[in-house]
Amino acid sequence: MTKQNQAALSPALRRRRLTETGIGYLFIGPWLICFLAFSLVPFVISFVLSFMDYNMLSAPTFVGFSNYVKLFTGDKLFKTSLGVTFRFVFIAIPLRLAFALLVALILNRQSKMVPLYRVVYYLPSILGGSVAVSVMWRYCFSKTGVLNTALQAIGIASNISWISNKDTALWSLILLFIWQFGSPMLIFLSGLKQIPKSYYEAAECDGAGPLVRFFRITLPLLTPIIFFNLVMQMIGGFMVFSQAMIITDGGPMNRTLVYALYLYRQSFAYYKMGYGCAMAWVLMTIIGFFTLLVFRSSSAWVFYENEIK
């Protein structure tokens, strides 16, 4: 719009534009206030602290880039923890999403028992990162635990202590993460319920079988939900912390030392909060990068129904 045209805009329209801005801020108002007060300031402080040596018990001292330099050149565990975290994210997330979708599909039918099943499948997630879960999980995966007993019952001689064996320790955490798939499952269910039945009926009339219906109707219409779950789970996966701390404490031999756990240790156990902040910013950059990747790719595979013309 040229300046001339803009001037030619009726005052009413201009007023409307302004009012729309005002209304916009009204709607995001609560979020914005809390963001500025409780997120932005700490956020900026953590950035500043990443250039400081700060043990929390006395004032910070400026050290320039040395935290970052040490992180990338001198810190063996930095690379180890990144490696562990990447392994975790790229294995656990796809598996968790796949299970969540599978179970949501199975439960997406009318049946009196289904509400009960939904609760059952959701229960593990409710337990969250509680100590009770960790204790249970440790038992189930121990040498004499339920998992080994079950495997032996079906003929696999399994004698491993899953959480302390260096090759399987991370898997015990991955399995815990997958076990708690209730949240993405619920979201998938909501999404499934919003797909109009009329589409399926029409497809059936046309003679389309269940697989075709899934790939041609369900999946495309679910893509916004898949997109959402993917982004959310990925971010959460990069920040996984409490289970690693409580169940394996990073062991054995740092095989389960996820990044957030190492960050926590540096900040609070070794009293190097400045270094921890630097680690946090590196993590944020990594998460931001991958999130951006997913966002950019979304135009290729995410399909919003209101774009049907």
Place this chain on the structure above:
Amino acid sequence: MKKIISLVLCAAMLICMVAVSSAETALRVAWWGGQERHNQTIEALDAYGAANNIKMEYEYTSWTSYFENLATQAVGHNLPDMLQMSTTDIINYSTNGQIVDLKPYVDSGIIDLSNIEEGSLSGGMVNGQLAGFTTGTNTVTVIYNKKIFDQAGVAYPSNEWTWSEYIDTVKKIYEATGIQSDIPFLSEARWVVESWVRCYGYNFFSEDGQSLPWAEDEKVLAGVAKAIQDIADGVKAGYFIDPEIQIAWSTTEENYIVQGKSAMAFLLSNYYGVYCTALGDELGMAMLPKMDDGEKSGMYLNSNMYWCISSNCAQPEVAAAALNYMINSTDAAAVIKTDRGISLSSEVRNFLATSKDTDAYTANVLNYVSDVSGVVAAVNPADPAHSAEPISVLKNDYTAVMYGEMTAEDCVADFVEQATALLPN
């Protein structure tokens, strides 16, 4: 006229006195622990608060989050008045001025030292200041299952036994009964490595906390490496428990020694009673074996934990008096017993030793610690600053050796290298 003035002054004084005594002082006390410690501590402090007209406010959590909580409070200058402190963190809090020197309160008599040897306070000394008052001492011990020894026909360990005798004992019991022994201090290698280093006459950390005093002594390095190698060989040969199994134990009940499946275990003395109760039988206690080529016993005494007073405490004398109560009072000791270690006060120790309520296990620990005190000069000082990270490296490397992923020499070399790099300020 004079009479009136003096009357008025007297009245004013009386009013002031009444006002002061009826004003309630409040005291915030913080500690970590489990349910039993919370209940016991509250019981003891409630009694004190009631008797002295002090409103007690408690802040208790579990160990895992205590220091994160504390550090955050320190940033906000909001530390509790009286706080429980650990050996790994006290130096940070003291050198950064977050906790106060307790010497003035000792000198003024608020904290009573009449039953306490001055030397035993060394655990809480930081840079010449008494940063924390040791709540009790603990030490390391080898606990052993007498019945298994009897079954194998092996003599019980003596307090003077050597490292090779220890390894032989483990082997003999395994060959005779098929029962293994725990890997020494797999959960915290530092406790056993320190005992080896001390056999050669060195402290674990240098006095200024900037280095390892034994880092250059080839004899010590070789001795430590050999000892670690002996254990690793034992793991491979089968007479030590598989590290994969041992590392998974997180509760008392999971330990093989309380299930009768292990002959010996290395333990911190304050857990002795708990283990005996879990086993349902009395376990034997022996001092750690001496290095064959060492000069003396490697035993040492630690402060279990400390009571400290924060620098933002408004009424430190009140806190000091409460601290004194927790350390010296036999009433408090009757409730808390040895949960925070063996008391520095001989009066409390005697009280517990002779009390009807004290069970056999506690008596054993009391005797053991006093035996160790006869062998050891003074209580260890607190850990130096920046020591947490190297200790973690040692634990990981030691575990790696047991898993067969690292050689003993590399483990020692890596620890020394990292400690030398990380300890200096």
Place this chain on the structure above:
Amino acid sequence: MRQKKAVNTVCFHLFVGFLGFIMIYPLIWMVFSSFKESSLVLSTVGQLFPSKWCTDNYVNGWSGFGGTTFTTFFKNSFIVTILTVIGNVIASAMAAYGFSRVKFKGRGFWFVCMMITMMVPSQVLVVPQYVIFHSLGWVDTFLPLIVPEWGGRAFFIFMMMQFIAGIPQELDEAAEIDGCGKIHMFSTIVVPLIVPSMATSAIFSFYWKWDDFMGSLLYLNSPKNYTVSIALKLFCDPTAVSDYGAMFAMCVVSLLPVIVLFLFTQRYIVEGIAMSGLKA
């Protein structure tokens, strides 16, 4: 045909039921363990059923610590959680609508800010946030736990945006023609359509807050203000012998409100209003 359907149904129930059983076996184990004598809990792991049923764990557990019982802890948890849920859902819905459907200056910028807030590891914000709350004098109150939640959560905002995106633009245009303002449109049209996602947000918000440990611990210093999540952790201190029986018992009890809530609200989530209704 009917037979095939019957077989289908049986297979469905068998498969789903069996898988479900495996899923919640650890939980079943926990419930049964809570009825065992505390010292036996971990030594009889393989045995599901207690040899002797006892309710001591529930009594011991409920008595809490130093005189503060779980009655107090539950009361605190409910206050904090319910206020959080209300704030979360309302503020998130508002922000989601604002970001999706209202064109305002700076929308893109604030959206990116919102997304970034999700990627920040909380451990790093902990210390600066504490200083802010301390200077406001909010430490040892519920305020630091509740007030920030009245800005919504990025997770819910983003989720609701996805659901709003599915509402056809024609609706907006039709409403505008009818002279309906944005605010009115929000309350009368959009909100009813995103009830499923609001219900989902409510559930998540509830149990995240119910389970929240670190945030509660930092700001609630006096045990009388402790929530259930803090109290549960107190049972299991690594430096002491833990009372697993009592912990499991209280864990079971603390699960009940969440399960009940879920049972009541799940039909709102899944009985989403079919799009076809909109077309009419």
